[in-house]
Amino acid sequence: MFMKSVGFLLILLLPFTYLSAQEDTSSLLSSIEGGDSGPNYTTASFKSNRIINLHSIENTAPGVLDFTISHRFGSVKNGVYDIFGLDAAQMRLGFDFGLSDRLAVGVGRSNNQKIIDGYAKYKVLRQRNPKGEMPVSLSVVLGMGISTQRFSDPNRNNLFSSRLYYNSQLLLARKFSEGFTLQLTPTWIHRNLVATSAETNDVIAFGVGARQKITKRLSLNAEFIYVLPDQLGSQYTNSASIGVDIETGGHVFQLHFTNSQGMNEKTFVTETSDKWSDFAVHFGFNLSRVFTLWSPAGASQW
């Protein structure tokens, strides 16, 4: 009898539960939630496609041409005599171009050794937030360079292949917070010709770079490239650089101090001879300007 009346009471209460269920949906949008959006890829891990010298995980956006003028001045060590290195600049002109969401290519020319370098950078994994389905981004960089300088001894049997080097890098990066990004960059450089038999043609190095945003438009960047021992001549050392990125609308200014004067992988990884411990550092900048050649489909039509 008791059970019966409880059951009856429950049936009586049934419509009220319906009512309360209705009132619970305080937001209409909750009724269509789920199909909310596509994957939420992490963006702007770095402000530029270079950390300082190293490639960053950022690609030039599809349809965009990024023109970069880079300088590394002479060593600040000589002081006022050559105004802290400004008399002896090395330069690189770079053109980076985004082909798709994942693929970017670029070419550049440095005055040092008249090297023309080219690369392709492909995003294999892309970090996704906020649920962390993909905690890291991974890109592959494949590049090569050619020295177009005249051979120092034209009477020797010079091979064209001696002009070439190849670089292969993995970029493994994670944007830990809005401000902080860390990137690990294992690097393999193959030089067809080396200066002495004491040096190896293949050089394995391990780069690490990071940035910390200071304000919305200013970040502090640093990178260090450790070359595994017994590969380079004793005059060479590891590359270490620190600098800031300043973003002003269409430009990014990267200003930095580095002990590497070269701006392509062969020169800054395998031919860095100045040491921070001797204060033999170089002031330098990368100045980037973007030009939109085409816009993604579906972009603004007012």
Place this chain on the structure above:
Amino acid sequence: MNLIKILSLLYISTFFASFSLHGQSKYFTRDGNITFNADSPLEKVQAVNNKVNTVIERSTGKIEFSALIKSFMFEKALMQEHFNENYLESDKYPKATFKGKFTNLKDINFDKNGTYNVVAEGILNMHGVDKKITVSGPLKINGNNLNLAADFKVNVSDFNIEIPSLVKDKISKVVSIKVQANYKAL
């Protein structure tokens, strides 16, 4: 005896009320369209979002929108990055929402095809700031399909969005926003 009568009346009315509430219809779409324009004489600043969620509830006249900030597409990739990073701060404030009500619900007959001029009043939430706005526009009813179009203007400063002095001539301080959505029955 009287008590039982009242109770059963209450019960029956609630029963039907709950059914009618349950059967109330809503209209929705997940690909509504929001375009904004903050052009200045120096720079074209426009973007479009074609993945806007929106729902209308016919019995109450409630209308809601939700747009992911990252889904606004610009012609210039760098402008889009700065929009997310520096202006709307989409990592902190991923969505913009509007939650409001038709103030002239009684003039709208959802069962009769035609074009009704509707006025919606509610809260626009963007960049973490709530602001009350009133928007009007034509609502076309065609069976179970609704089409809503509206445009309005907002002041950038009302939403705590800072325009640095370096680019202040390049971005309009008043942003024009156009909304367009084709709803179907939920």
